[in-house]
Amino acid sequence: xxxxxxxxxxxxxxxxxxxxxxxxxxxxxxxxxxxxxxxxxxxxxxxxxxxxxxxxxxxxxxxxxxxxxxxxxxxxxxxxxxxxxxxxxxxxxxxxxxxxxxxxxxxxxxxxxxxxxxxxxxxxxxxxxxxxxxxxxxxxxxxxxxxxxxxxxxxxxxxxxxxxxxxxxxxxxxxxxxxxxxxxxxxxxxxxxxxxxxxxxxxxxxxxxxxxxxxxxxxxxxxxxxxxxxxxxxxxxxxxx
Numbered sequence: 306x307x308x309x310x311x312x313x314x315x316x317x318x319x320x321x322x323x324x325x326x327x328x329x330x331x332x333x334x335x336x337x338x339x340x341x342x343x344x345x346x347x348x349x350x351x352x353x354x355x356x357x358x359x360x361x362x363x364x365x366x367x368x369x370x371x372x373x374x375x376x377x378x379x380x381x382x383x384x385x386x387x388x389x390x391x392x393x394x395x396x397x398x399x400x401x402x403x404x405x406x407x408x409x410x411x412x413x414x415x416x417x418x419x420x421x422x423x424x425x426x427x428x429x430x431x432x433x434x435x436x437x438x439x440x441x442x443x444x445x446x447x448x449x450x451x452x453x454x455x456x457x458x459x460x461x462x463x464x465x466x467x468x469x470x471x472x473x474x475x476x477x478x479x480x481x482x483x484x485x486x487x488x489x490x491x492x493x494x495x496x497x498x499x500x501x502x503x504x505x506x507x508x509x510x511x512x513x514x515x516x517x518x519x520x521x522x523x524x525x526x527x528x529x530x531x532x533x534x535x536x537x538x539x540x541x542x543x544x545x546x
Contacts, residue, residue, distance in 0.1 A: 312402040312414035319345045319400045320418030338388030345384035365492045379519045381495040387467025399469025403495030405518035413499025415469045426503035434478025441471040441480045448486040450543040457542035472497035476504050482531035491523045507536035
């Protein structure tokens with residue numbers, strides 16, 4: 306399999322694992338989120354090791370191995386992104402399978418199992434969507450930068466669950482931008498960024514600097530994914546304050 310085929314297969318099958326655990330109806334709430342995370346990770350880690358034994362791995366649910374820092378190719382995965390939404394039996398959660406090459410988000414697949422979708426970095430489903438005037442943000446803590454952007458550009462803030470769900474809302478044309486600040490890690494956005502870039506979207510930190518992966522410090526606290534024609538205005542408005 307190519308990297309893209311592998312990423313797609315892993316994301317799709319991981320989503321099925323998570324859905325099966327939830328459908329059993331034997332665990333609820335936070336314990337369900339934790340169980341789903343662990344089970345999906347237990348599937349992904351050996352699968353990646355078997356198909357790409359020479360590559361590095363960074364997973365939210367796996368003890369970090371510093372050997373990855375010497376690797377050019379590193380798989381960066383989030384088994385269940387949005388465990389709260391998953392545990393609440395919502396649809397806005399995701400599975401992230403990303404591959405960073407030389408620090409750049411290169412290949413990605415984001416599964417939205419609740420919607421029966423897997424979006425990938427092949428760009429084959431790329432479409433031109435009409436502007437919506439919407440910015441997707443955290444359900445519980447919309448960033449001040451997003452509020453400034455919405456005020457300055459006359460846009461509407463829409464709360465949504467996981468990072469992957471929000472990023473894919475922009476890819477799918479349901480929103481014009483996804484803006485986040487206040488804390489994320491590489492596994493939260495590597496796969497979504499790979500997919501978004503392949504669909505022609507702007508992806509950067511909110512100061513406009515590039516997103517760099519496979520670092521010793523895996524914190525990547527802020528992110529902008531948006532329609533390319535809006536990037537300059539959004540970045541400018543976000544910096545005001």
